[in-house]
Amino acid sequence: MKFIPNSNMKDVMLKEMGLTDIDELFSDIPKKIRIDQLKLSKGLSQQETEQKLRFIANKNKSYHDMPSFLGGGTKPHYIPSVVKSIISRSEFYTAYTPYQSEASQGFLQAMFEYQSMIAELTGMDIANCSLYDGVTAVGEAALMCTRINKKKTFIIPKNICQEKKSVLQNYTEGSEVKIKEISYDAKTGKIDINELKKQIDEDTAGVYMENPNFFGIFEDDIENIRKIVKDAGSLFVVGMDPLSLGIVKSPGEYEADIVLGEGRALGNPMDFGGSTLGIFACKKEFLRQLPGRIIGITKDAEGNRAFCMALQTREQHIRRGRATSNICTNEGLCALAATVYLSWLGNNGLGELSKINFEKGQQLADRITSIAGFEKMFTGSHFNEVVIKCSQDVNKINKKLLKKGVQSGLILDRWYPELKNCMLFGISEVHSDEDVEKLVSLLKEVSHV
Amino acid sequence: MYRSAVYDEPLLNELAGSKKEKTKPLDALPRSLQRKENVDIPNLDETQVVRHFHRLSQMNYGIDSGIYPLGSCTMKYNPKICEEIAQWDRFANVHPLQDESTIQGNLQIMFELERMLCEITGMDYFCLQPAAGAQGEFLGMLLTRAYHEFNNDGQRTEVILPDTSHGTNPASVTTAGYNLIEIPSTKDGTVDLDMLEKALSEKTACFMLTNPNTLGIFESEILEISKLVHKAGALLYYDGANINAIMGKTRPGDMGFDIVHLNLHKTFATPHGGGGPGSGPVGVNIKLEKFLPTPRIGKKKDGSYILDYDAPKSIGKIKAYYGNFSVLLKAYIYILMMGKDGLKETSEIAVLNANYMKKKILDSGTYNMPYKELRKHEFVLSCEQLKQEKDIRAMDVAKRLLDHGLHPPTIYFPLIVKEALMIEPTESESKQDLDKYIDTLIKIANEKPEVVKNSPNNTPVKRIDEVGATKNPILTWNMI
Numbered sequence: 057m058k059f060i061p062n063s064n065m066k067d068v069m070l071k072e073m074g075l076t077d078i079d080e081l082f083s084d085i086p087k088k089i090r091i092d093q094l095k096l097s098k099g100l101s102q103q104e105t106e107q108k109l110r111f112i113a114n115k116n117k118s119y120h121d122m123p124s125f126l127g128g129g130t131k132p133h134y135i136p137s138v139v140k141s142i143i144s145r146s147e148f149y150t151a152y153t154p155y156q157s158e159a160s161q162g163f164l165q166a167m168f169e170y171q172s173m174i175a176e177l178t179g180m181d182i183a184n185c186s187l188y189d190g191v192t193a194v195g196e197a198a199l200m201c202t203r204i205n206k207k208k209t210f211i212i213p214k215n216i217c218q219e220k221k222s223v224l225q226n227y228t229e230g231s232e233v234k235i236k237e238i239s240y241d242a243k244t245g246k247i248d249i250n251e252l253k254k255q256i257d258e259d260t261a262g263v264y265m266e267n268p269n270f271f272g273i274f275e276d277d278i279e280n281i282r283k284i285v286k287d288a289g290s291l292f293v294v295g296m297d298p299l300s301l302g303i304v305k306s307p308g309e310y311e312a313d314i315v316l317g318e319g320r321a322l323g324n325p326m327d328f329g330g331s332t333l334g335i336f337a338c339k340k341e342f343l344r345q346l347p348g349r350i351i352g353i354t355k356d357a358e359g360n361r362a363f364c365m366a367l368q369t370r371e372q373h374i375r376r377g378r379a380t381s382n383i384c385t386n387e388g389l390c391a392l393a394a395t396v397y398l399s400w401l402g403n404n405g406l407g408e409l410s411k412i413n414f415e416k417g418q419q420l421a422d423r424i425t426s427i428a429g430f431e432k433m434f435t436g437s438h439f440n441e442v443v444i445k446c447s448q449d450v451n452k453i454n455k456k457l458l459k460k461g462v463q464s465g466l467i468l469d470r471w472y473p474e475l476k477n478c479m480l481f482g483i484s485e486v487h488s489d490e491d492v493e494k495l496v497s498l499l500k501e502v503s504h505v
Numbered sequence: 506m507y508r509s510a511v512y513d514e515p516l517l518n519e520l521a522g523s524k525k526e527k528t529k530p531l532d533a534l535p536r537s538l539q540r541k542e543n544v545d546i547p548n549l550d551e552t553q554v555v556r557h558f559h560r561l562s563q564m565n566y567g568i569d570s571g572i573y574p575l576g577s578c579t580m581k582y583n584p585k586i587c588e589e590i591a592q593w594d595r596f597a598n599v600h601p602l603q604d605e606s607t608i609q610g611n612l613q614i615m616f617e618l619e620r621m622l623c624e625i626t627g628m629d630y631f632c633l634q635p636a637a638g639a640q641g642e643f644l645g646m647l648l649t650r651a652y653h654e655f656n657n658d659g660q661r662t663e664v665i666l667p668d669t670s671h672g673t674n675p676a677s678v679t680t681a682g683y684n685l686i687e688i689p690s691t692k693d694g695t696v697d698l699d700m701l702e703k704a705l706s707e708k709t710a711c712f713m714l715t716n717p718n719t720l721g722i723f724e725s726e727i728l729e730i731s732k733l734v735h736k737a738g739a740l741l742y743y744d745g746a747n748i749n750a751i752m753g754k755t756r757p758g759d760m761g762f763d764i765v766h767l768n769l770h771k772t773f774a775t776p777h778g779g780g781g782p783g784s785g786p787v788g789v790n791i792k793l794e795k796f797l798p799t800p801r802i803g804k805k806k807d808g809s810y811i812l813d814y815d816a817p818k819s820i821g822k823i824k825a826y827y828g829n830f831s832v833l834l835k836a837y838i839y840i841l842m843m844g845k846d847g848l849k850e851t852s853e854i855a856v857l858n859a860n861y862m863k864k865k866i867l868d869s870g871t872y873n874m875p876y877k878e879l880r881k882h883e884f885v886l887s888c889e890q891l892k893q894e895k896d897i898r899a900m901d902v903a904k905r906l907l908d909h910g911l912h913p914p915t916i917y918f919p920l921i922v923k924e925a926l927m928i929e930p931t932e933s934e935s936k937q938d939l940d941k942y943i944d945t946l947i948k949i950a951n952e953k954p955e956v957v958k959n960s961p962n963n964t965p966v967k968r969i970d971e972v973g974a975t976k977n978p979i980l981t982w983n984m985i
């Protein structure tokens with residue numbers, strides 16, 4: 057049998073153990089609940105498996121089959137071969153969580169470097185070595201805020217991804233935390249600051265803000281927001297897009313307390329939405345309340361620099377029911393990919409990449425709005441995603457484009473009924489000018505029939 | 506024998522890179538948001554980056570390096586074909602929100618994987634969304650609450666679990682807002698039915714159990730346990746971390762469990778990735794179906810697949826999109842290759858390997874094993890005798906194993922075994938490798954205590970001061 061070296065040694069081993077039948081090892085399972093056989097197919101050979109999977113894969117369309125302009129966070133990005141090469145080293149990808157640090161120095165050092173670079177990027181003092189994704193990270197942040205200041209409400213903008221709201225609701229359901237929403241300014245697409253002032257009070261544990269927000273728009277009135285949050289004695293939680301931080305001020309520069317976000321774009325493929333990488337960073341003073349694993353530097357018996365998991369007493373395998381989070385398995389390999397990716401880019405490459413994404417975002421908006429009947433929904437300045445309002449039925453437009461081999465923007469009225477016929481378009485460094493022109497000419501074509 | 510490479514590899518920021526260029530301000534970007542400071546990430550050449558991480562990889566032990574018998578972690582071989590297929594363009598470069606007509610392959614895989622997991626566990630429905638076992642447990646608790654509230658039974662605030670449970674169990678229980686009741690095990694190392702009966706009440710929402718438990722012992726009274734739990738109106742939860750012991754032999758659904766989570770990165774051979782990504786699908790029986798997260802994967806009459814969001818009683822979402830799809834895909838491939846006979850043999854040999862090791866080690870008289878004799882896929886030795894006689898602790902044995910080129914087992918868990926060595930060889934090891942591990946463990950017990958206590962010496966660093974990392978936390982290169 058495949059992957060079972062002792063398949064042919066069964067009798068030899070049983071004999072050495074003084075047994076005759078392997079079923080003697082299962083004699084403690086009551087007869088009433090035993091089964092003879094699973095109702096599954098017979099196993100396939102590797103060659104058959106590959107053929108079958110090829111057939112199934114061909115029912116999908118990849119970004120290369122069909123350019124996609126979907127916004128909403130996930131976008132295709134270029135992944136350098138270096139990243140794929142390093143994370144394919146099985147010393148890394150077949151390792152477990154580094155409980156035995158002397159045998160895991162390589163992964164531990166890489167995770168220390170990941171934490172260091174995430175701290176640099178976000179302007180925070182410390183970062184953990186990943187949560188599941190940027191969505192659950194918001195849930196963990198809400199719980200962390202109330203652990204820190206014992207307050208009970210957590211404020212979020214209305215315009216965050218709908219999935220985040222649902223996950224946040226589920227993460228806080230077992231706690232006393234209540235979620236409050238603040239609306240966005242219908243003109244700019246930014247947080248409605250008056251609404252924030254109205255909703256915030258002394259029981260507000262934390263305020264969550266995204267920059268750029270779900271509509272792709274920069275919250276540039278951050279001084280004001282920061283002041284309102286701090287004056288209320290609340291914690292300031294910022295969701296960021298790591299690819300914007302080469303050109304955009306780090307949340308640390310505007311005194312965020314906790315910074316989080318989806319890090320998949322750092323060297324990981326879209327993978328149909330998973331694997332993901334939850335980035336989570338904060339100020340040093342909140343270290344003891346941080347969820348998830350964290351790697352530190354220490355010394356070995358001879359005084360040499362060595363790496364190991366630090367502050368494990370926060371974690372479930374030590375503290376059990378009183379841990380800061382139940383997370384154990386995280387997204388280690390995705391964090392490793394991000395580490396290799398960032399070190400390949402360097403400071404200069406990251407600045408350049410941020411700039412390209414920003415400029416492509418402007419170009420995309422300009423080109424689409426050059427078509428009659430398409431205009432920007434909001435006036436706020438945007439990064440690499442933009443909400444476009446169409447004069448016609450976007451469902452019909454999207455279907456027509458799909459037939460022509462282009463995946464158009466994300467239709468928003470499913471989550472935001474007030475944004476009828478609005479689409480969220482996204483672009484990145486992988487979209488060529490030809491891709492954009494194809495989109496524009498098709499939009500023109502189908503909307504003028 | 507495995508020998509780690511040893512490098513004094515500098516940190517990335519200690520490598521000499523080229524000059525940082527100042528980011529030129531972009532006129533179109535709001536002034537209040539322009540980044541003024543450079544990001545302190547070095548500018549290295551690709552050759553430097555590759556050597557750096559290549560060297561780090563050579564100071565890291567993986568399952569491809571050799572036996573990795575961490576108890577309850579099921580460190581089995583990760584087939585290469587799964588890795589390769591997961592990187593195919595039409596899997597890796599697919600957007601989660603593409604039109605349904607362009608993701609039929611992925612939906613088929615998820616639909617079929619759900620059915621396969623139902624068959625393996627004896628459950629009615631599966632949800633593939635949880636990113637890891639702990640998130641599966643957390644989802645299980647949310648489903649438990651939704652179920653009781655739906656039945657106007659929301660006063661149930663307690664979750665009971667045995668003292669042998671995995672650390673994530675109590676953490677998931679409290680994260681979900683339930684009160685924790687921990688019951689001690691019997692002298693056999695199994696659930697104490699009297700204690701369970703006493704703990705159960707109209708306040709009990711759920712009883713969480715791993716079967717076989719973390720001692721590797723099958724809970725033979727499971728039907729009685731199920732009866733007691735259900736009589737009290739509570740649900741029975743199955744932590745599937747140890748299901749590598751029983752595939753094709755028995756199923757949690759047949760034992761009476763209402764909710765099950767599996768760890769695809771354990772039993773179904775997807776790699777651990779040094780900590781993740783994992784996947785912790787949750788299966789339920791029919792009475793809990795309507796509460797499962799959205800979207801569900803549906804199949805229409807014409808054979809096409811859909812993402813179905815029409816579930817008014819659903820608890821909503823617990824993770825972005827549909828779960829860690831790349832992990833789901835690898836598990837799907839693994840199950841296809843193994844088939845019904847392969848999965849059964851997997852469990853048989855995993856149990857054979859564990860019991861073989863257990864017998865040979867116990868026969869040597871060097872370690873003892875409290876609790877019941879027959880084990881499933883793992884067993885827990887105690888170094889208490891070594892500690893009394895030679896002052897050698899479980900930690901010392903673990904570190905000395907590293908000197909012999911072998912990865913240690915899980916140590917100091919479960920908590921009810923003193924100086925625990927928790928060994929799970931899995932089906933991936935050959936008899937030759939098992940014998941070597943057995944011989945080495947016995948040899949260590951007979952080595953001079955100072956040699957064992959001063960280990961490891963054949964590793965890139967000597968024994969690490971883990972307490973120091975917590976006392977004086979240095980967590981980024983700026984903190985050095």
